[in-house]
Amino acid sequence: MLTNLWYVAEWSKAVKDKPVRVKLLGQNFVLFRDKAGKVNCLSDVCIHRGGSLSKGWTTDRNCVACPYHGWEFDAEGKVQFIPSRGEGAPIPERARIDAYPTEERYGMIWVFLGDLPEEERYPIPEFPEYDDKANWRAVEVDYNWTGSVDRVVENGIDIAHTAFVHPGFGYQEMADKNEILKVDRGEYWGSSDNVLYPPQLEGNFGLMKLFRADKAATYVTPAFYLPGHCVRLHIKVNSWMEMIIFDANTPIDENTTRSFAVQVRNFFKWPIFDNGAKKRTKKVFGEDGDIVAELSPNYLPESLEHEVSVEQDKFMGAWRMIRRKHIEEKGWKIDTKAMKPFEGEKVFTIPSPGRRANPHFKWALDTVPLVPPKRRSVPAQAKDSTEPESV
Ligand code: FES
Ligand SMILES: [Fe+2]
Known part of the structure; x- marks a missing residue:
């Protein structure tokens, strides 16, 4: 699991006037709205006696109150009021917890989980179709995986599995016809153009069958982004019908992932078609979920010596390489193994x-250990391991 990225913590509609607990990167956080409607995110651990702020309430001071002794924490994580000391009494300087930047986009609450200053953060991925209500109709789908986020993202951008895992999207006998036309990648993203030959589409009261012939060439563009561990899958059904599934994949812990997915379509934009769109999207997640839950190991192996890749896996190789660069060169990976001996004893x-802005402040809680970056660049042999073997 990586720090220093934006992640989706919850749907916007799920956070109203009460604090809400969310778990991300194995830690608990509280989300709460201030009176202006702005969402705030704090660590869910009160530094007085360990109360869970998400079980408390919001207050007139625009704070969240701890349910144990009523201490009130503001949007920056600073204590503003200690009821047992009374109004106006000085607050101990160390009475502060970590607060995280938040944004609301695409009906989702995004939280930046790291200490990078604003100008160094990778941006939240673009999804302009979501706001273009005149041309696109959106539905939301939630899906919980047993599986690490790395495996989930890899599954989302893998074209070769469609012929086997999704009967609605591929024929096994057409597996060798599917083709990667192009792969592009940047510092924190990758995109790939592909052509597939799927069966006719089902649904929408049988209407979909009319719009694409069986095994017609269909252009599909998956893209991944490190921020949000997002996957964007753009499907050109035919010359005028398109759909996009944009999902932010949130690591709840090492082996649990929650997908916040929005599917938009530029056809049949009436609400009567929404339920079918949701059902089909959820079915596809379910088909993937069954496979991902059984993968061994559950997480992506850091060394690929124990796997064999082929040409058709090269886009997944791009994802692995970008992820690994951020582990080995930037040191963003949480060292969960180093935390295990402290389970139940230490938060x-x-x-x-x-924290970065106040390096001399004596914070009450320690931060998660990170896997130290490797000083030297990635050795040639390890680099090659993400590339397909010659075939
Ligand atoms: S534990 Fe939170 S106020 Fe005491
Ligand atoms: Fe899939």
């Missing part, structure tokens, strides 16, 4: 921007 938090 860790994800470092927040406030």
Whole structure:
């Protein structure tokens, strides 16, 4: 699991006037709205006696109150009021917890879980179709996986599995016809153009069958983004019908992932077609979920010596390489093994921007250990392991 990225913590509609607990990167956080409607995110551990702020309430001071002794924490994680000391009494300087930047986009609450200053953060991926209500109709789908986020993202961009895992999307005998036309990649993203030959589409009261012939060439563009561990899958059904599935994949812990998915379509935009769109999207997630839950190991192997790749896996190789660069060169990976001996004895938090801005402040809680970056660049042999073997 990686720090220093934006992740989706919850749907916007799920956070109203009460604090809400979310778990990300193995840690608990509280989300709460202030009176202006802005969402705030704090570590869910009160530094007084360990109360869970998400079980408390929001207050007139625009704070969240701890349910144990009523201490009130503001949007920056600073204590503003200690009821047992009374109004106006000084607050101990160390009475502060980590607070994280938030944004609301695409009906989702995004939280930046790391300590990078604003100008160094990778942006939240673009999804302009979501806001273009005149041309696109959106439905939301939630899916919980047993599986690490790395495997989930890899599954989302894997074209070769469609012929086997999704009967609605491929024929096994056409597996060798599917083709990767192009792969592009940047510092924190990758995109690939592909052509597939799927069966006719089902659904929408049988209407979909009319719009694409069986095994017609269909252009599909999957893309991945490190921020949000997002996958964007653009499907050109025919010359005028398109759909996009945009999903943010949130690591709840090492082996649990929650997908916040929005599917948009530029056809049949009436609400009567929404339920079918949701059902079909959820079915596809379910087909993938059954496979991902059984993968061994559950996480992506750091060394690929124990796997064999072929030409058709090269886009997945791009994902692995970009992810690994951020582990080995930037040191963003949480060292969960180093935390295991402390289970139940010690609370860790994800470092927040406030920590970097106040390096001499004596924070009550320690931050999660990170796997140290490797000083030298990736050795040639390891580099090659993400590339397909010659075939
Ligand atoms: S534990 Fe939170 S106020 Fe005491
Ligand atoms: Fe799939």
